[in-house]
Amino acid sequence: MELDLDTEMNLDDMDDDLLVIGDSQQYLFFILAGDIYAIDVNNISEMIEYQAITKVPLMLPYIKGVTNVRGKIITVLDLRERFGLGETKLNYKTSLVITNNIALIIDEVHEVTSVEESNLKESINFGVKIERRFVKNMASYNNTHIVILDCDEVLNIKEISQKRASK
Amino acid sequence: MTEELEIFLEDCDDQLQMMEDALVDMQSNGASESTIGTIFRAVHTIKGSAGMFGFDDIVTFAHTGENLFDSIRQGDVGVCEEMISLFLLCKDHMEVLINLLTEDKELSAAQKEVGHNLIQRLEGYLPRAQIKEENIEDIPSTIVIEAAKWHISIRFHKDFFTTGMSINSVFKFFNKVGKVLKIQPIIYNIPSIEDINPLHPYIGFEVCLLADLSKSEVEDIFEFIQEDVDLYIFLCDDSDEYNTLVSIRKEPELKNELINAKFIDEDTLIEPELIIPTVEEKEEIVLNQKEEEIVLNQKEEEIVLNQKEEEEEEIVLNQKEEEEEIVLNQKEEEEEIVLNQKEEEEIVLNKKEESSEPKKKAVSSLRVDSSKIDILINYMSEISITNSRILTLIDDEGSEIGETVIHMKQLLEFVSDGIMDMRMVKVGDSFNKFRRIVSDTAKKIGKDVDFVISGEDTELDKTVVERISDPLLHMLRNSIDHGVELPEDRVACGKPAQGRVDLRAYQDSGTIVIEIEDNGKGLDRDRILAKAIENGSVKKNNNLSDSEIYKLIFSAGLSTAETVSAISGRGVGMDVVKRNIEDLRGSVEIESTIGQGSKITIRLPLTLAVIDGFLLQVGDTKYIIPLENIKECIELTTIEQESLNGNEFINVRGEVLPLLDIRLLLGENKSITERQNIVIVYFGKKIVGLLVDELLGEHQTVIKSLGIVFDQLSGISGASVLGSGEIALIFDVARLIELRNEG
Amino acid sequence: MILDNLTALTIYEVETLQDIFILALKEQENILLDMAKIDKIDIVGIQLLLSMVSTVKASQKTIKLINVKDTVLQQIKISNTQIALGLDV
Structure with missing residues (x-):
């Protein structure tokens, strides 16, 4: 399924297009630093285009600031930087995935699709570029293995709310 | 109400006030002849005029008080501290009696009991000989018409324990007016011993009371604590009410609790999930149904208002691209809206006047959940933001549309001040x-x-x-x-x-x-x-x-x-x-x-929700300083700037102030801006100059939380959405000053 | 555990008692609460006891209130909390 990024998109709208079969769960597949990662859609409240961000000083480098989503103030986190994969380079495909009042900057939305439970596995493949603690499990997807992110760990409040070490 | 009665009530008010003032004075300065005299006269006057109107309850009560004060005046009885507190209670009770007259209501059993008690305590101070056989009214043995089974659901407000009121005495009183069939403590809301704030009430009660009382009489039992409890009272026979109760309380465990305690059969209760509203906030239960209706109506009005605003926004936005004649039509429409708004405004104002009229005892005040006001405040800010955006889209403030929008802005300020005022309490x-x-x-x-x-x-x-x-x-x-x-x-x-x-x-x-x-x-x-x-x-x-x-x-x-x-x-x-x-x-x-x-x-x-602020820029980010903290703004010339270089203090007309370079503090890049400014801020007695980049002007703003990620960030207390949709951060001046002084 | 220094269990004591309870919860498996010296209780105290009893039960330990004076028991009975407090009546 192709996602049209020109319009704001609610996950509710998409549900109609997707068939839920047996023990399967829907995931958002997205591109980050050239690799595909996935997040359980239950964690996501909304996806929007990248938009202007107000910088908040003194925070960790990957906390980019806040942005206004229909009058609500949402924290913005650069997922690439969080994983130590360098700062996101903005382009027209850059998107924000909002989960738990925090918007994650990702390079590109790939697709939303369901994965059957039999295609999930706990063991973590060699060659995963991010820290193991961020990995919830792996999913077989188009003959490759994709990391499903552990949102609780990625958004660990204790960790991400720390202040930048003073110079 | 007749004119004479009105005069009587006003007079009573004055007398009671005098009495209270004298008692309070007595508490701190001891009893003096003049204070005793004042109180005696007040009681006597009330008794006298109440007799004229045939208000026997007041007469009997005042009579005992008068007797005691007479003895005090004669020097037969000394004044002690307990006596003064007792008299204060008596004064309160008299007020209750008089208020009942205003409302044309009968004395409830509970109130009679209170009065009876007070009289007994007063008599306790009287010299023996003084107590005559005038046995003042028995405890009401009101004739049983039909005993009703009442269900009383009780939850407590946060302050209940600290008010010193006792719920046990209410329960004891239940047994006096009727028979308690069941008391079920509701304990599932009590946190664990580690998490509990022992001074906050978490416990609740579901009570079944058999008594020949009307609903309002049952409510009256709670009169002295009604401010601090959350009651839901209904007849036990009404199974629908149990469903309502379960949905109101929003306690998932309540249903089973009611079944287990055999208040009701399982079948009678429908699944609570079906009826629990999705709103999470705890809604205040408005006891009086009428009030509830009013609240609902008001809400509707607000919604209509919002819709109007939205419509209007659309209209104005469309206008740009549309033909002139349509613009004219719409202008008319718009004006109508403004007119309506004005009316609305007037209603608000009228209401205000009504409620502020001092002499009326029966002020009809509304109890509205404060979260509802918060919602209004939020909408108000959105409306204001939208309105200012319209203004920027129009470009030409001098045009008729421009003027209308500016007028609208003023009206909106009235409304938002009015809403803010609702949040203020003494x-x-x-x-x-x-x-x-x-x-x-x-x-x-x-x-x-x-x-x-x-x-x-x-x-x-x-x-x-x-x-x-x-x-x-x-x-x-x-x-x-x-x-x-x-x-x-x-x-x-x-x-x-x-x-x-x-x-x-x-x-x-x-x-x-x-x-x-x-x-x-x-x-x-x-x-x-x-x-x-x-x-x-x-x-x-x-x-x-x-x-x-x-x-x-x-x-x-x-x-x-x-x-x-x-x-x-x-x-x-x-x-x-x-x-x-x-x-x-x-x-x-x-x-x-x-x-x-x-x-x-x-x-x-003064308030948490809205501040008048001053917008300014430091580095890439816009900030707001609450206007209440700003003393003055000074523009720095290049020369001053050089002399300032590296200095941590600044000399303002001979006064040396500590200086805080905001860019440095916030780790902003040391970009060289043309102009730099100093905003002199104060909090309490402390004054600091803040070195900032650009000053952008005043800005009224609704404070929003930045989110938990920024909880540890000090010096910034929140954020605000500007008319452009941009976010500005709000400085916490008290913290900034502390940060400066800590170096 | 004997509530030594206290003779009442009311709004004035609950904060102190909370500390004592938390400590007891850490150190003891089976808690016996000797109420022999307590001769006054109010709803605030009862609520704290209820919290303690349910916390103890949740952590698979046991708690028992013993030597409860009649005056105290009466107050407890007014609010019908004796069963929740595990008192045999």
């Missing part, structure tokens, strides 16, 4: 609740304390009042426990045996100041220091100033009380107090003189 009610616990506390530890409240009329945001209540109580207890000495110790130091604790509130340049002052022994500088060194929060060789040392009592784990008493001294209090106050964007300071007492000064913002 601190008096909350302060007076402390009286009892203060006197109880003092009594319990053998101290004699005169508790003086002033500035009761000071208004403060309701949320602030609610959240400041616990910290204040804690500090008051501290003052009594640690501050005021025992009477004998006081006398030994040459002080009067009775200590004094003052609780004051007043407004001072855009902030509310609350002071707690005692004339006790003051803080022991050396002991605080020793303790702080002992627990490692301070190094051994320090040269801390006195005020810095006093500040230490607000750090965690520092209690200097040698024995942990039941009242205070657990050392967890004051740091929590400080944090609570800081959460409200306030500050707390302490002054103390050994042997003479201590004074705690709390400064709080």
Whole structure:
């Protein structure tokens, strides 16, 4: 399924297009630093285009600031930087995935699709570029293995709310 | 109501007020001939005129009071403190009796009981001979018409315990007016021992009472505590009501609890999931159905208003691209909207006038959940933002549309001021609740304390009042426990045996100041220091100033009380107090003189929700400073800037002020802007100059939380969405000043 | 555990008692709460006891209130909390 990024998109709208079969769960597949990662859609409240961000000083480098989503103030986190994969380079495909009042900057939305439970596995493949603690499990997807992110760990409040070490 | 009756009621009001003033005076200055005289005359006057109207309840009651005061006047009976408190209660009861007349209501059983009790206590003071056989009315043995089974669901408001009211006495009273068939304590809301705040009520009760009372009579039983309880009363036969109860309480466990306690069969209750509204906020139950309707209507009105706004926005946005004649049509439409708005405005104003009319006792006040007001405030800000966006789209402020939009802006300001005003409450009610616990506390530890409240009329945001209540109580207890000495110790130091604790509130340049002052022994500088060194929060060789040392009592784990008493001294209090106050964007300071007492000064913002701010830019980010904290803005010329270079102080017309470079503090890039400015800000007595880039002008703004990720960020208290949709960060001036002074 | 220094269990004591309870919960498996010296209780105290009892039960330990005076028991009965407090009546 192709996602049209020109319009704001609610996950509710998409549900109609997707068939839920047996023990399967829907995931958002997205591109980050050239690799595909996935997040359980239950964690996501909304996806929007990248938009202007107000910088908040003194925070960790990957906390980019806040942005206004229909009058609500949402924290913005650069997922690439969080994983130590360098700062996101903005382009027209850059998107924000909002989960738990925090918007994650990702390079590109790939697709939303369901994965059957039999295609999930706990063991973590060699060659995963991010820290193991961020990995919830792996999913077989188009003959490759994709990391499903552990949102609780990625958004660990204790960790991400720390202040930048003073110079 | 006849004119005579009105005059009578007004007169009673005056007399009662005089009586109260005299009693309070008596409490602090002792009884004097003139105060006793005043009270006697007041009681006598009320009795006399009540007799004229045939208000027997008032006459009988006043009569006993008059007798006692007569004996006091004759010198047969001495005045003691308990007697004064008793008289205050009597005064309250008389007020109740008189209010009932205004409302044309009958005395409830509970009220009769109260009156009866008071009379008995009054008689207890009378010399034997004085008690005549006039056996004043028996406890109502009202003829049973039909005994009803009432279900009474009780939950308590946060302050219930600290008001000193007792629920057990209510339960006991149930058994007097009827028969309690069931009392089921609701305990599933009680947190674990680690998490519980033992002073907050979590417990609730479901009661089944068999009594020949009407619903309002049952409600009257709770009269003295009705402010602090959340009741739902209905007839047990009505199974629909049980469903309503379950949905109102929003307690998933309640259904099973009701079934287990056999209030009702399983079948009668439908699945609570089906009826629990999705709204999470705890909604206040409005007892009076009429009131509820009014609230609903109001809400609808608001919604209509919002819709209108939205429509209008659309219209104006479309206008740009459309033909002129359509524009004209729409203009008319728009004007109509404005007119409607005006009407609405008037209604609001009228309502205000109505409610502020002083002499009417039966002021119809609405109890509205404060979260509803918050929602309105939020919408108001969105509307204002939208309106200013329209203005920027129009470009030409001089055009008719421009003027209309500007007019709209003014109207919106009226409305939002009106809404804000709804959030403001007088601190008096909350302060007076402390009286009892203060006197109880003092009594319990053998101290004699005169508790003086002033500035009761000071208004403060309701949320602030609610959240400041616990910290204040804690500090008051501290003052009594640690501050005021025992009477004998006081006398030994040459002080009067009775200590004094003052609780004051007043407004001072855009902030509310609350002071707690005692004339006790003051803080022991050396002991605080020793303790702080002992627990490692301070190094051994320090040269801390006195005020810095006093500040230490607000750090965690520092209690200097040698024995942990039941009242205070657990050392967890004051740091929590400080944090609570800081959460409200306030500050707390302490002054103390050994042997003479201590004074705690709390400064709080007037309101939490909206601030008038000054918008400015530092680096890439826009910031807002609350206007109430700004003294002046100074533009820096290049020359001044050079002389400033690297300096941490600035000389403003001979006054040397500490300077805080915001860019440096916030780690912003040292970009070279053309102009730099200094904003001189103050909080309390402290003044600091802030070095910023560009000044962008005044801005009224709704404060929004930045989110938990930024909880630890100090110096920034929130954020605000600007008309352009951009976000500006709001400076917390109190913290900035602290940061500057800490270096 | 004997509540030594206290003779009442009311709004004035609950904060101190909370600390004592938390400590007891850490140190003891089976808690016996000797109420012999307590002769006054109010709803605030009862609520704290209820909290303690349910916390103890949740952590698979046991708690028992013993030597409860009649005056105290009467107050407890008014609010019908004796069963929740595990008192045999």
